Amino acid sequence: MKNNYVLIDYENVQPKSLAALRGEHVFKVYLFVGASQAKVTFEVAEAMQALGEHARYIKISGNGPNALDFHIAYYIGQLAAQDPNAFFHIISKDSGFDPLIKHLKAQKVFACRSKDIGDIPMLKVGHVAKAGKVEDKLALILANLRQRGAAKPRSIKTLASTIGALFAKQLTEDEISALVEGLKDAGHISVVGAKVTYYL
Structure with missing residues (x-):
């Protein structure tokens, strides 16, 4: 660590x-x-x-x-x-x-x-992971993905592990899956097979 x-x-x-x-x-x-x-x-x-x-x-x-x-x-x-x-x-x-x-x-x-102190990114992420609304979590994920430029996760598995790491492994698999679905529903990503395409 x-x-x-x-x-x-x-x-x-x-x-x-x-x-x-x-x-x-x-x-x-x-x-x-x-x-x-x-x-x-x-x-x-x-x-x-x-x-x-x-x-x-x-x-x-x-x-x-x-x-x-x-x-x-x-x-x-x-x-x-x-x-x-x-x-x-x-x-x-x-x-x-x-x-x-x-x-x-x-x-x-x-x-x-x-x-x-409360604006330190990892503290903010931890707070949102524990108590934040789904919209707050999605906003943090989108901000993180935009910062990555061309280095965004290309597979659904890597995207899920990236989201898990972003929230310091405080989310369950079901919560991560729901956030991936939220990104799809909002039109930010599309998934074909295991491949992810972004529309950020």
Whole structure:
């Protein structure tokens, strides 16, 4: 299983809670605090403490434009060298991170930016898998398929296993079959034999 590193730009985003990071997925949390930030909230401090060795505070050195952003970029580089198969989640509303993420992806480093803890894709998917409506599940599947470009599953069996993996193996075979039928009924796919054709 991949290690998931969550790097929080605490100057830019002050999460109300980190509770979602405690569960079946192990997240390693790095909380980046600005040089002039004197405190973090009790809720965040308590949650960081509960994560034990998986949590670390990093108080940045000095002030300046994008000083904290450069610290995050440095740590991602260091961690990616040590743990090349890891997934990096930057928590920030700052779109200035997006060119870095694009570059990381080009280097085959898994990374994304979310505006809050609850927006981390794997947490969102897990929530939808457990409690989401069928329409929400189909919307996530379609978004995933569109991102894949030419690398979409070509057989019904591979599509089913892709859907299962997308929802972290929390769906039954019947639920996956129902979602495949939902894609067919909505005209997003057609199936001839075992072969799938897409209309996205």
